[in-house]
Amino acid sequence: MTNKLLQQKFNQILDNDLLKEIFESGIYKEFKKNDIIIDINQPLNYIPLLLTGTIKILREDNHGNELLLYFLESGDTCAMSLTCCLKTSKSNIRAVAESDSSLVLIPTSKIHYWFQTNDSWRNFILEAYQIRFNEMLETIDTLAFMKMDERVYKYLIDKVKLAASTSLDIKHNDIAEDLNTSRVVISRILKQLENEKKIKLSRNKIEILNF
Incomplete structure (x- = not known):
């Protein structure tokens, strides 16, 4: 130190x-x-x-x-x-x-x-x-008070603020573990957020759009 x-x-x-x-x-x-x-x-x-x-x-x-x-x-x-x-x-x-x-x-x-x-x-x-x-x-x-899709999006926004980057290197399973839910649920919600043009998905990476 x-x-x-x-x-x-x-x-x-x-x-x-x-x-x-x-x-x-x-x-x-x-x-x-x-x-x-x-x-x-x-x-x-x-x-x-x-x-x-x-x-x-x-x-x-x-x-x-x-x-x-x-x-x-x-x-x-x-x-x-x-x-x-x-x-x-x-x-x-x-x-x-x-x-x-x-x-x-x-x-x-x-x-x-x-x-x-x-x-x-x-x-x-x-x-x-x-x-x-x-x-x-x-x-x-x-x-x-939040639905799971709202919790996931808030989680991603919080991670963006911490990383000071809109591109996150993160696996679906990591999100599932942090939010105490299943990987299947997270993958479905992430695909939904992508369809809503809020995020862009690629292998082990999530980009937050319009942040």
Whole structure:
């Protein structure tokens, strides 16, 4: 981890003294796309600060089916893993690298201490809670009020925003897993969206039109 990268991502959020402490006590890690960063029932002794890349946060039901909750971008942390750290409980989410990612792991002891002693850290954590809470509400609204074709299109739009590109390298099965449905359903809906001139399909690639 370079101090320059840490400064680039967090210098507008965290004060310089804290960034120096993070650089000295944090653990730098790199993950490849699809690597599991945090798994369900894993004891958590740290929280991640995402430097580069994108991470998706998933829940799993009793049958092993996954549901996408939200994405983390560079400059984010995961409030749900923070809660588990503070309670010294096991993880109730799975964090998977959506793309090649780098992050710094903050030990639990530092999380507690900085929350009591550093205003910029406390504000950062409280804001992270609020952002993730709003995203959870959006996920619930999507499940409760949107039809599956609307959910799929919203999912694609969200991915475009994250990737900053209208061309997505993604398989139908990946979408099905994230939205907890079948590949057949996703393929049918994608073909419907293509007929509506909203997307263009090719092998393992989807282009979003008129975005």
